[in-house]
Amino acid sequence: xxxxGLTPFLLLAAxxxxxxxxxxxxxxxxxxxxxxxxxILNAANVNLVAFARFNSGFRLDGQVFALMVVVxxxxxxxxxxxxxxxxxxxxxxxDVDEANELKG
Amino acid sequence: xxxxxxxxxxxxxxxxxxxxxxxxxxxxxxxxVWLLFTLIGVALIYFxxxxxxxxxxxxxxxxxxxxxxxxxxxxxxxHGPLRELRTRRAEWVIxxxxxxxxxxxxxxxxxxxxxxxxxxxxxxxxxxIGLTFLGVTETNPPGNLSGVPGDKPIARTRVAYLLPxxxxxxxxxVVLIGAAYLARxxxxxxx
Numbered sequence: 001x002x003x004x005g006l007t008p009f010l011l012l013a014a015x016x017x018x019x020x021x022x023x024x025x026x027x028x029x030x031x032x033x034x035x036x037x038x039x040i041l042n043a044a045n046v047n048l049v050a051f052a053r054f055n056s057g058f059r060l061d062g063q064v065f066a067l068m069v070v071v072x073x074x075x076x077x078x079x080x081x082x083x084x085x086x087x088x089x090x091x092x093x094x095d096v097d098e099a100n101e102l103k104g
Numbered sequence: 105x106x107x108x109x110x111x112x113x114x115x116x117x118x119x120x121x122x123x124x125x126x127x128x129x130x131x132x133x134x135x136x137v138w139l140l141f142t143l144i145g146v147a148l149i150y151f152x153x154x155x156x157x158x159x160x161x162x163x164x165x166x167x168x169x170x171x172x173x174x175x176x177x178x179x180x181x182x183h184g185p186l187r188e189l190r191t192r193r194a195e196w197v198i199x200x201x202x203x204x205x206x207x208x209x210x211x212x213x214x215x216x217x218x219x220x221x222x223x224x225x226x227x228x229x230x231x232x233i234g235l236t237f238l239g240v241t242e243t244n245p246p247g248n249l250s251g252v253p254g255d256k257p258i259a260r261t262r263v264a265y266l267l268p269x270x271x272x273x274x275x276x277x278v279v280l281i282g283a284a285y286l287a288r289x290x291x292x293x294x295x
Contacts, residue, residue, distance in 0.1 A: 003106065003108075003109070004106075004108045004109055004112055004152075006217065006218075007214055007215060007217065007218070008112060008116065009149070009153070010210075010214035010217065011211055011214055011215075012116045012119065012120065012149070013210075014206075014207055014210030014211050014214055015120050015123065015207060016119070016120070016123050016142070016146075017206065017207075017210060018203040018204065018206045018207035018210070019120075019123040019124060019126065019127050019203065020123075021199075021202060021203050021206055022127050022199045022200060022202065022203030023126055023127045025195070025198065025199035025202055025203075026127065026191050026195055026196060026199035026200075027189075027191070028189040028190075028191055029132050029182075029189050031132055031174065031177050031178055031181065031182075032132060032135055034174065034177075035126055035135055035136070035139050035174065036126075036127075038139065038143075038166075038170070038174075039123060039126060039139070039142065042142070042143065042146045042166075045146070045158075045162075046146060046149055046150075049149075049150055049153050049155045049158055050153060052153075052155065052227075053153045053154055053155070053227065059227070059228060060228050060232065060233065060236055062155075063155050063157065063158050063227075063228065063233055064233060064236055064237070064265055066150075066155070066158045067157075067158060067161055067233070068268065068269075068272050070158075070161055070162060070165050070166060071165065071272055071276055072272065072275070072276075073166070073170060074165055074166075074169055074170045074173075074276070075275060075276050075279040075280070076279075077170045077173050077174060078173060078279060078280055078283040079279055079282060079283050079286070081173055081174070081176070081177040081283070081287070082282070082283040082284075082286035082287035083286060084177055084181065085177065085180060085181070085286075085287045086286055086287060088180070088181045089290075094181045094182075095189055
């Protein structure tokens with residue numbers, strides 16, 4: 001391999017995505033789940049920017065969408081942390097297994 | 105081995121190891137530190153891809169903003185037994201299997217796509233991205249809009265990303281007001 005192609009970036013993004021999904025499923029701490037979501041969003045962002053570099057049709061759009069994803073991730077983290085803090089104030093725990101009051 | 109390949113191997117290895125650290129470490133504070141390294145690694149990947157503005161925004165907004173929020177959440181909630189919540193072995197097996205299966209699937213699709221060479225046109229700079237957000241679609245070289253290859257004639261639209269930009273900004277405002285409302289200190293009414 002002498003030149004950097006598209007595939008290594010896609011493989012890295014796939015690995016980050018798999019790590020994020022494993023993090024979301026495995027962690028019991030609500031903030032750990034939130035970190036897994038951040039990993040997933042970053043994996044998608046790597047894909048977007050890589051395709052913007054290697055596909056001339058999406059030269060601009062990939063970066064623009066990556067920036068939008070970054071902003072929306074900030075918003076999502078703010079709301080999720082507010083919910084987690086509220087849950088912690090009411091129940092004195094951040095274990096997602098304890099949040100089962102709405103279970104049918 | 106050219107310099108970009110070496111740089112990519114180093115940065116990608118560091119990023120992947122940090123991502124594994126996020127999944128594997130049990131302590132929430134250590135997870136936050138591993139996530140910090142992962143986000144910095146992703147920003148370096150953006151720089152390698154020639155997307156300087158996206159990398160800078162990643163560093164400023166993600167590492168400087170979102171991660172500070174997450175660390176605040178960790179500090180406000182992690183004490184005593186909550187810092188290290190144990191996961192059962194069966195959950196590790198299920199989560200690991202799911203992650204491995206997803207990685208195999210995505211890697212198979214990625215390898216099937218084949219290796220493309222980077223196109224010769226220079227990556228759009230900061231000014232061009234800003235103009236796109238403001239709705240100006242004149243690009244130089246012309247004809248690099250969504251999904252249209254560079255050598256084909258296209259019908260230009262007037263508005264590029266002005267509406268999504270406005271929607272995202274209003275959404276951010278609404279979300280921050282909502283978060284402040286949700287997380288406010290409740291005043292107890294004495295009976």
